[in-house]
Amino acid sequence: MPGMEVLTGALIYSNLLALLAVGLTLAYITTAVPNFAQGSFAVVGSYTALTVYRLFRIQPYVSLPLAFVMGGIVGLLSYLLVLKPLIRRGATIVTLMIATLALDLILLGLRGIYAGYLGKLTGSPCEMYMFTYLDFQIFGMPAILVISTLVIVVTFAVLFTLLYKTKFGIALRASMENPALAEIMGVNVEYTRMFAWFLSGALAAMAGCLLPFKQEIVPATAEIIIVSIFAASIVGGLNNIYGALVGGYIVGMSESLVTYWLSTVFGAGMLVYGKVVALAIIIVTLLVAPQGIAGVEWRLVAKKLQKRGAKEV
Amino acid sequence: MLYGLILNILLWFGMYLIVSLSLNMEYGYGGIPNFGKALSVLVGSVVAGGVVTRILMAVYGVKMGIGGLSTATSVVSNEMTTYIQHNPTLGLVLLVATLLLAIAIGAIVGAVFILPSARLREDYLAITLLAIAETVTMICYYDPAIIGSYYGVSVPDFLAFLQGNAKKLAFVGIVLLIALLTYLFFERLMNTPYGRILRAMKENEDVVRVYGRDIMKVRIMTMAVGSAVAAITGVLLSFYTLRVQANSFMITGRTLWTFYPFLIILLGGAGNNRGVTLGTLIFVTVMEIIDFYKTNIVSILHLPVEAVWLEYILFGVMMLLILYYKPEGLIPEKPILTKPIKKAYETRKPEIARIKE
Numbered sequence: 136m137p138g139m140e141v142l143t144g145a146l147i148y149s150n151l152l153a154l155l156a157v158g159l160t161l162a163y164i165t166t167a168v169p170n171f172a173q174g175s176f177a178v179v180g181s182y183t184a185l186t187v188y189r190l191f192r193i194q195p196y197v198s199l200p201l202a203f204v205m206g207g208i209v210g211l212l213s214y215l216l217v218l219k220p221l222i223r224r225g226a227t228i229v230t231l232m233i234a235t236l237a238l239d240l241i242l243l244g245l246r247g248i249y250a251g252y253l254g255k256l257t258g259s260p261c262e263m264y265m266f267t268y269l270d271f272q273i274f275g276m277p278a279i280l281v282i283s284t285l286v287i288v289v290t291f292a293v294l295f296t297l298l299y300k301t302k303f304g305i306a307l308r309a310s311m312e313n314p315a316l317a318e319i320m321g322v323n324v325e326y327t328r329m330f331a332w333f334l335s336g337a338l339a340a341m342a343g344c345l346l347p348f349k350q351e352i353v354p355a356t357a358e359i360i361i362v363s364i365f366a367a368s369i370v371g372g373l374n375n376i377y378g379a380l381v382g383g384y385i386v387g388m389s390e391s392l393v394t395y396w397l398s399t400v401f402g403a404g405m406l407v408y409g410k411v412v413a414l415a416i417i418i419v420t421l422l423v424a425p426q427g428i429a430g431v432e433w434r435l436v437a438k439k440l441q442k443r444g445a446k447e448v
Numbered sequence: 449m450l451y452g453l454i455l456n457i458l459l460w461f462g463m464y465l466i467v468s469l470s471l472n473m474e475y476g477y478g479g480i481p482n483f484g485k486a487l488s489v490l491v492g493s494v495v496a497g498g499v500v501t502r503i504l505m506a507v508y509g510v511k512m513g514i515g516g517l518s519t520a521t522s523v524v525s526n527e528m529t530t531y532i533q534h535n536p537t538l539g540l541v542l543l544v545a546t547l548l549l550a551i552a553i554g555a556i557v558g559a560v561f562i563l564p565s566a567r568l569r570e571d572y573l574a575i576t577l578l579a580i581a582e583t584v585t586m587i588c589y590y591d592p593a594i595i596g597s598y599y600g601v602s603v604p605d606f607l608a609f610l611q612g613n614a615k616k617l618a619f620v621g622i623v624l625l626i627a628l629l630t631y632l633f634f635e636r637l638m639n640t641p642y643g644r645i646l647r648a649m650k651e652n653e654d655v656v657r658v659y660g661r662d663i664m665k666v667r668i669m670t671m672a673v674g675s676a677v678a679a680i681t682g683v684l685l686s687f688y689t690l691r692v693q694a695n696s697f698m699i700t701g702r703t704l705w706t707f708y709p710f711l712i713i714l715l716g717g718a719g720n721n722r723g724v725t726l727g728t729l730i731f732v733t734v735m736e737i738i739d740f741y742k743t744n745i746v747s748i749l750h751l752p753v754e755a756v757w758l759e760y761i762l763f764g765v766m767m768l769l770i771l772y773y774k775p776e777g778l779i780p781e782k783p784i785l786t787k788p789i790k791k792a793y794e795t796r797k798p799e800i801a802r803i804k805e
């Protein structure tokens with residue numbers, strides 16, 4: 136049995152992954168483009184928290200709202216400056232995907248320059264850092280576990296109320312399901328897209344703000360985490376927001392726990408194979424149920440299983 | 449100084465042309481968004497640094513000691529390099545053998561690489577290819593048993609019999625020769641029925657299916673050929689630096705060997721090899737000039753940072769501008785003119801002109 140520490144670590148990681156995956160899915164549902172820059176959106180949050188901490192010595196948890204806003208602005212600008220003009224020109228999905236790759240590279244470059252400036256300003260390097268030494272305990276649990284769980288709960292509560300209890304939510308869901316029809320009914324699809332990209336960046340940046348409590352931020356962080364984000368979104372179903380939540384936990388838990396189990400059997404050398412688990416999940420999902428868990432018609436599956444069971448009897 | 453710059457431009461022109469032409473076959477002709485192109489370059493480097501060196505270790509009877517792979521390969525590479533100093537043929541045999549092995553392994557890896565996603569739509573396909581490439585890169589980075597992880601491995605110098613300037617000149621010559629052969633190979637291959645199926649597949653997969661071709665088979669074959677060719681650059685890269693280090697692939701791998709080849713293809717014009725050649729020349733010239741003046745650029749702009757970050761931003765923005773203003777590239781793709789179509793064109797010229805009006 137894995138110890139408490141491994142379990143809490145896995146849970147924290149899953150919380151952050153779910154946040155990132157929800158953002159990716161939101162952007163995919165509204166604009167039909169898988170955003171390869173989602174990892175870089177997260178890094179925006181990490182650097183927001185670092186800047187506030189280094190300059191004013193303010194606990195990174197306090198920076199969560201600021202990270203939300205900063206990430207949201209980056210997400211919104213990405214849509215308005217990069218994707219919207221291309222979509223207007225009737226660009227194909229592949230073109231849009233290449234554009235997000237370019238966006239990722241630009242953000243990587245900006246990150247490098249910003250880290251250089253911040254390092255010069257504060258007199259200590261900002262290429263690699265962690266916040267673990269700043270963490271404290273709440274009711275005997277690490278604060279990062281409590282706070283990341285809280286962030287997920289609040290995010291989904293707000294998202295649910297927004298989507299199902301408000302008029303704006305109805306318009307939003309309509310334009311996600313059928314943009315052309317929604318437009319005819321007087322819904323401004325443009326607003327829903329802008330909203331989705333703002334939220335996508337904002338949620339990613341919140342996850343990025345909390346990430347240094349769990350693992351070290353390095354220049355390649357965005358590249359390292361993107362595989363897991365895609366795995367979480369795909370296993371849940373790229374077309375479903377709640378799928379992203381489920382996918383985040385499946386990928387986060389199995390990435391941590393399967394590698395932990397492998398390392399107890401085959402030795403510590405297996406710990407580096409964590410991402411292989413995420414990759415395996417992507418591949419198995421695409422082969423078995425390309426629409427993801429949310430896309431599977433569970434009633435039909437249950438019926439089939441029942442029939443098979445009846446035949447065997 | 450200028451001589452060195454020109455030599456560098458020619459060197460990287462050759463290296464990038466090989467990779468870009470292979471990506472052009474996959475993406476420009478076949479429409480496969482191979483976002484994991486860097487993997488095949490990595491495979492070439494692994495073959496040179498991890499496979500060939502191990503074979504040499506077995507031949508020379510070098511055992512792995514406390515220093516691990518890093519030390520063992522440097523011992524065997526030194527020994528091999530001394531041999532080559534007196535025996536030039538051995539060096540050339542080493543190069544050709546490594547290239548052939550890399551082509552074979554590259555083809556296998558390419559075919560396996562696309563298997564899980566050969567049936568998928570383009571967005572899922574791109575995600576999967578990128579995810580596989582990133583994961584393999586990470587494994588090579590973290591696991592020292594493959595190519596020595598952070599410490600890297602040494603590769604013998606196959607041009608050890610030459611010195612200084614002559615050596616670099618010879619190396620650039622070899623790279624350009626291989627690039628030329630690659631160009632001729634793809635020009636021929638794309639003028640076969642297979643090349644035309646590839647273009648048809650990009651336009652409309654269903655039509656290709658109706659004519660009885662298996663899309664999955666075409667995709668697998670395309671990726672096998674594309675990866676085999678791109679692995680050549682991986683080998684040449686290792687022989688150029690005489691070292692293979694996984695950390696050089698960690699952040700920059702995707703940028704250098706996936707993003708930049710895409711930039712080159714879109715700049716020059718997807719789906720035609722002349723355009724890609726022009727695109728490679730322009731891109732490499734810009735890149736090398738930035739590299740040449742990078743200390744000046746940083747000091748003029750008073751930046752406390754490395755010029756590489758500026759380079760990323762510049763090329764990222766360049767890509768967006770191309771996608772927006774000139775998505776067809778400098779030399780756009782032309783329709784295929786087989787003999788019957790050519791004839792039809794000529795006899796119906798007035799009609800076509802009328803339609804155009």
